[in-house]
Amino acid sequence: MVKKQGPCCHCRVMSSPLWRHGPPEKPVLCNACGTRWRKKATLDNYTPAPQVQRKQPKKEPGCRIVKKQPSSHHNL
Numbered sequence: 001m002v003k004k005q006g007p008c009c010h011c012r013v014m015s016s017p018l019w020r021h022g023p024p025e026k027p028v029l030c031n032a033c034g035t036r037w038r039k040k041a042t043l044d045n046y047t048p049a050p051q052v053q054r055k056q057p058k059k060e061p062g063c064r065i066v067k068k069q070p071s072s073h074h075n076l
């Protein structure tokens, strides 16, 4: 299951109705940027309609790998 998701590599928008392919350096584009990229083949100086974006540190649920540690109970 491959689901394209943001953030957009160009405008950093986190949600878009549709994620699009972009240039190799920006493989994931939002709908607006992707459309622009397809039409103009450039994203220079392009900023989609401003979105409300709060500046906050990246908070992503980290991958929690729970290792089963060998039990320290020894039957002697």
Ligand SMILES: [Zn+2]
Binding pocket: 008, 009, 010, 011, 012, 013, 029, 030, 031, 032, 033, 034, 048
């Ligand atoms: Zn974008």
